[in-house]
Amino acid sequence: MTGFSPLVSPAADLSQAEIERYSRQIILPGVGLEGQKRLKNARVLIVGAGGLGAPTIMYLAAAGVGTLGIIDDDTVDSSNLQRQVIHREDAVGTLKVESAESFVAGLNPHVKTVTHAVRLDASNILEIFRGYDVVLDGTDNFATRYLVNDAAAIVGIPLIWGSILRFDGQVSVFWNGVGPTYRDLYPEAPPAGLVPSCAEAGVFGVLCAQIGSVMASEAIKLITGIGKPLIGRVLILDALETSWTEVTLEKDPETVQPAELLEDYPAFCGMPAKGEEHVTVSEIDVHELKELLKAREANNEHFELIDVREVGEAGIARIPGATLIPRADILSGDVTLPQDKRIILHCKSGGRSAEVGRYLLANGYENIQHVRGGVNAWIDSGQPGGSKY
Numbered sequence: 001m002t003g004f005s006p007l008v009s010p011a012a013d014l015s016q017a018e019i020e021r022y023s024r025q026i027i028l029p030g031v032g033l034e035g036q037k038r039l040k041n042a043r044v045l046i047v048g049a050g051g052l053g054a055p056t057i058m059y060l061a062a063a064g065v066g067t068l069g070i071i072d073d074d075t076v077d078s079s080n081l082q083r084q085v086i087h088r089e090d091a092v093g094t095l096k097v098e099s100a101e102s103f104v105a106g107l108n109p110h111v112k113t114v115t116h117a118v119r120l121d122a123s124n125i126l127e128i129f130r131g132y133d134v135v136l137d138g139t140d141n142f143a144t145r146y147l148v149n150d151a152a153a154i155v156g157i158p159l160i161w162g163s164i165l166r167f168d169g170q171v172s173v174f175w176n177g178v179g180p181t182y183r184d185l186y187p188e189a190p191p192a193g194l195v196p197s198c199a200e201a202g203v204f205g206v207l208c209a210q211i212g213s214v215m216a217s218e219a220i221k222l223i224t225g226i227g228k229p230l231i232g233r234v235l236i237l238d239a240l241e242t243s244w245t246e247v248t249l250e251k252d253p254e255t256v257q258p259a260e261l262l263e264d265y266p267a268f269c270g271m272p273a274k275g276e277e278h279v280t281v282s283e284i285d286v287h288e289l290k291e292l293l294k295a296r297e298a299n300n301e302h303f304e305l306i307d308v309r310e311v312g313e314a315g316i317a318r319i320p321g322a323t324l325i326p327r328a329d330i331l332s333g334d335v336t337l338p339q340d341k342r343i344i345l346h347c348k349s350g351g352r353s354a355e356v357g358r359y360l361l362a363n364g365y366e367n368i369q370h371v372r373g374g375v376n377a378w379i380d381s382g383q384p385g386g387s388k389y
Contacts, residue, residue: 004178006225007158008133010037011066018110022064035224036064040110042223045069045132047120047148049096051203052138052162054086055212056219061104061111063220068104069132071116072096079389083205120144122261125151134222136160136215140197142189143265149174149182153257158229160218162211165196167204169211172234172249173218176257179231184252189269196328200310200352207239281357283372284344286381292344293321303342308356309375317375317386319346327352331359339365346371346378348389 014036019026026036042065046053049072060068076084076091076099084096091099097115104113116128129135129151137148137159145161152159153176161182162171174181214235221227236245262268284292295301307314307322314324327347329335337343343365345353353370360368371377379388 004222004225004229004231006035006038007222008038008042010034011041013037014040015110018064021108021110025063030226031224035226038224039064039220040066042134043067043069043132044219044223045071045129045135046138047071047135047144048138048140049084049086049100050074050080050138050140051083051164051198051205051208052212052215053100053136054084055209056136056138056216057086057100057104058107059213059216060219061108063216064108065111065219065223067112067114069114069116069128070097070100071118071120071128072100073117073119079199083203083208085209120147122147122263122265126155126261129155129157132157134158134160134219136162136219138162138212138215141269142186142195143269145182146189146268147261147265150258150261152176153181154259154261158222158231160215160222160230162215164203164207164211165198166201167207167239169207169237169239170234171211171214171218171230171237173222173230175231180249180251181257183255183257185234185249187252187255191270191331196310196326199348200313200327202310202312204239207237210237210239279358279361281345281354281361282369283350284369285372286378286383289319289344289346289371289378290381290383296321303344304338305344305346306337306356307375308345308347308352313348313389316389317379319371319375319378319383319385322346327356330356337365342367342369344369344371347374349374349376 022036025031026033044060044065046056049070074096076087076094076096078092080087086103087099095117097117101113101115104111118124125147134157135152137145139145149159158173158175160173218230221229232249234247234249292301305322307324308327310326325335345356347353350373357368357370376388378385
C-alpha cells in the first residue's frame with residue numbers, strides 16, 4: 001500500500017480495553033493489531049496547542065498514539081475558543097499545555113502526555129526533538145517554521161506541516177533525505193510583516209479542523225506504514241470554494257538545507273536580531289490622544305492618526321478620526337505617508353503600531369508616535385468606538 005516502511009516498531013501487546021476501544025480502527029486493512037501496536041509505541045510531538053494543534057491532539061489521542069508531546073508557552077484566551085476546540089471556558093488564563101493535557105486525560109487514559117511549556121529556540125529544540133518519532137508543526141510565524149524545519153531535518157525525523165489563514169490552508173510532509181523540506185517550498189522568508197497573522201487577518205474556525213485532521217492522518221499513515229504520505233506534495237484548500245488543489249514539490253538543487261541550526265531565526269526572517277538595539281517609538285496614552293483629537297477638531301493641532309489593523313478589525317472597534325491603512329500596505333511600500341506631518345499610529349494593543357513606527361523611523365520619518373495599548377486601551381478608558389476584542 002506504500003513505498004515507505006512503518007516509522008515505529010510495534011509495542012509488545014494491547015490490553016483488552018485497548019482492543020475494544022480501537023476495534024473499528026484495528027479492523028481496517030493495513031492497520032490491524034500490528035498497526036495499533038505501532039501507534040501505542042509512537043512518540044508524536046505537536047508544536048503549538050492552538051488552531052491546528054487542537055484537532056491534531058484530539059484525533060491522535062483518540063487514535064491511540066502512546067505518547068503525545070505538546071509544546072506551547074502561551075495561555076488560553078477567550079478569543080481562542082472559536083477554533084481551538086480542546087480548550088474550554090474554564091481554561092481561560094491557564095497554560096495551553098495544561099489545558100491540552102487535561103483534555104487528553106479525559107478523552108483517552110491510555111495516552112501519555114508530555115508537556116513542554118517553553119518557547120522553542122536554537123538552545124532547546126534539538127534536545128526536545130530527539131525524544132520523538134515525528135513532529136507536527138502548527139505554528140503561525142515564519143521564524144519558528146524555519147527553526148522547526150531545520151531541527152527536524154538535523155534530527156532526521158519527518159515533519160508534518162500545516163498553515164492556515166482566513167479561508168485558506170496548506171499541508172505537506174517534509175523529510176530531509178527522503179523528500180523536500182520546508183526550505184524547498186519557501187527558500188526565502190517573506191519580508192517581515194508582509195503576511196498577517198491569524199490574529200490580524202482572522203481565520204475560519206472549521207478550517208483548523210480540515211487541515212488539522214489531514215495532519216493527524218499523515219502522522220498515523222507514517223507511523224503504521226499505510227497509504228501514500230504527502231511527501232513531495234502540497235495540498236491547498238480553499239474552504240470557501242470547497243476545493244482541494246495538489247501541487248507537486250521537488251527538491252530544489254539551488255536550496256541548501258543547513259546542517260546546523262542558524263544562530264538567529266528571527267533575524268533570518270527580517271526581524272530584529274538578538275542583542276540588536278531596538279528603536280524606541282515614542283508613545284502617547286489614550287487620554288493624551290483624546291485631547292489631541294479635540295484640538296484637531298478646533299484646528300489647533302495637525303496630525304495624521306493611522307490605524308494599521310486589518311479591515312475586519314476596524315468593524316469591531318475603532319478610534320474616531322483614524323484613517324485605516326493596514327500594516328502590510330505600509331511595510332511593503334505600497335502606501336507612502338506624508339513625512340512633513342506628525343503621525344500617530346495605533347493598532348489593537350500596541351505591538352503592530354510600534355513595529356510600523358520603527359519601520360518609518362528607519363526610513364527617514366522623524367515625528368512618529370504610537371498609542372500605548374491601542375484601540376483596546378481606548379475602549380477600556382470609556383471612549384466610544386465599539387467593543388474590546
